Amino acid sequence: xxxxxxxxxxxxxxxxxxxxxxxxxxxxxxxxxxxxxxxxxxxxxxxxxxxxxxxxxxxxxxxxxxxxxxxxxxxxxxxxxxxxxxxxxxxxxxxxxxxxxxxxxxxxxxxxxxxxxxxxxxxxxxxxxxxxxxxxxxxxxxxxxxxxxxxxxxxxxxxxxxxxxxxxxxxxxxxxxxxxxxxxxxxxxxxxxxxxxxxxxxxxx
Amino acid sequence: xxxxxxxxxxxxxxxxxxxxxxxxxxxxxxxxxxxxxxxxxxxxxxxxxxxxxxxxxxxxxxxxxxxxxxxxxxxxxxxxxxxxxxxxxxxxxxxxxxxxxxxxxxxxxxxxxxxxxxxxxxxxxxxxxxxxxxxxxxxxxxxxxxxxxxxxxxxxxxxxxxxxxxxxxxxxxxxxxxxxxxxxxxxxxxxxxxxxxxxxxxxxxxxxxxxxxxxxxxxxxxxxxxxxxxx
Numbered sequence: 001x002x003x004x005x006x007x008x009x010x011x012x013x014x015x016x017x018x019x020x021x022x023x024x025x026x027x028x029x030x031x032x033x034x035x036x037x038x039x040x041x042x043x044x045x046x047x048x049x050x051x052x053x054x055x056x057x058x059x060x061x062x063x064x065x066x067x068x069x070x071x072x073x074x075x076x077x078x079x080x081x082x083x084x085x086x087x088x089x090x091x092x093x094x095x096x097x098x099x100x101x102x103x104x105x106x107x108x109x110x111x112x113x114x115x116x117x118x119x120x121x122x123x124x125x126x127x128x129x130x131x132x133x134x135x136x137x138x139x140x141x142x143x144x145x146x147x148x149x150x151x152x153x154x155x156x157x158x159x160x161x162x163x164x165x166x167x168x169x170x171x172x173x174x175x176x177x178x179x180x181x182x183x184x185x186x187x188x189x190x191x192x193x194x195x196x197x198x199x200x201x202x203x204x205x
Numbered sequence: 206x207x208x209x210x211x212x213x214x215x216x217x218x219x220x221x222x223x224x225x226x227x228x229x230x231x232x233x234x235x236x237x238x239x240x241x242x243x244x245x246x247x248x249x250x251x252x253x254x255x256x257x258x259x260x261x262x263x264x265x266x267x268x269x270x271x272x273x274x275x276x277x278x279x280x281x282x283x284x285x286x287x288x289x290x291x292x293x294x295x296x297x298x299x300x301x302x303x304x305x306x307x308x309x310x311x312x313x314x315x316x317x318x319x320x321x322x323x324x325x326x327x328x329x330x331x332x333x334x335x336x337x338x339x340x341x342x343x344x345x346x347x348x349x350x351x352x353x354x355x356x357x358x359x360x361x362x363x364x365x366x367x368x369x370x371x372x373x374x375x376x377x378x379x380x381x382x383x384x385x386x387x388x389x390x391x392x393x394x395x396x397x398x399x400x401x402x403x404x405x406x407x408x409x410x411x412x413x414x415x416x417x418x419x420x421x422x423x424x425x426x427x428x429x430x431x432x433x434x435x436x
């Protein structure tokens with residue numbers, strides 16, 4: 001057990017040292033500014049994340065005009081909310097329904113709608129998901145504990161170009177009395193990738 | 206290229222396992238690699254297609270056994286060396302000895318927000334008409350270039366339907382190898398799962414007819430496609 005931990009530790013130390021050396025070299029040569037690197041990291045830690053996408057989804061559920069716009073021109077509709085950042089330059093929204101379930105992948109690398117979902121989770125970037133999503137999407141969904149009804153067909157979107165996909169999940173049951181803000185709290189990151197469906201809200205007494 | 210990154214349809218990697226409450230970064234070096242990669246991208250010495258090709262052309266055994274930020278680290282080191290911005294000697298000694306490439310000026314903190322918010326749109330203006338319309342049947346070409354392409358192996362030489370015309374976008378195949386943007390029409394092409402994976406494979410998964418309707422959509426550029434008039 002100890003030797004395993006030690007292996008991991010020395011591995012991390014090695015890459016940590018190499019990255020540190022690279023950053024200092026690039027700084028010395030004037031190719032990067034370390035404060036700017038901090039800013040970039042903090043942007044994705046604090047400002048840009050799945051809360052952006054959840055806002056888009058909740059608005060699509062409550063605002064008919066926005067919903068129509070999202071179907072017709074997702075880029076303009078999403079940008080109108082201020083979510084214009086990189087890896088969201090060209091957007092497409094795909095809407096789940098009882099008949100159709102959408103699933104987003106990038107088999108060739110890790111294309112992901114950063115502007116609305118932030119940085120991708122490790123599983124999204126890793127070989128098990130990237131290899132299996134296109135050939136066995138039902139198996140992938142089972143890995144996430146999702147089992148679709150028999151009549152639901154699956155549409156997989158392989159992000160091979162610069163178009164980024166946002167899944168608009170179905171609005172959960174028992175949420176008629178919730179406003180946009182409360183609804184956005186129910187939207188999970190995975191439901192906007194297509195690896196989760198949203199559970200009905202607890203019935204209010 | 207037929208490299209370690211072209212994973213669609215490969216088998217044997219096991220189930221998809223999600224880490225509960227996963228943080229954006231598992232160690233500080235990962236944060237630095239993300240930030241350095243984005244900051245260097247703003248320097249304009251390479252484009253996103255060159256950057257993807259640098260990663261996917263790592264030897265498959267290395268690509269598949271490296272963590273994602275390790276792949277990014279290897280990718281930027283390769284690009285920095287190719288562009289004569291750093292040398293192995295500099296990396297080993299952590300001391301600058303090569304002359305500076307003056308065209309690369311560091312992205313400054315005050316410009317980070319504007320740079321990230323602006324992004325890098327890939328669409329371009331063109332007066333060339335689109336060759337294909339929505340609803341048209343097309344067949345993908347059969348290519349195996351050693352250079353960059355965004356036509357994955359599993360979707361080559363396959364029949365699909367144009368389901369959307371996206372506009373005119375930079376062609377990665379030429380952009381990645383310094384042959385210019387050669388912007389051309391980009392389409393969403395929809396393939397039946399059965400066309401890609403065969404009857405047996407698809408029917409094995411679920412014993413119902415729904416699977417026959419399953420589709421895989423890819424965004425593909427005009428040079429990847431030929432009109433297909435067979436029924």
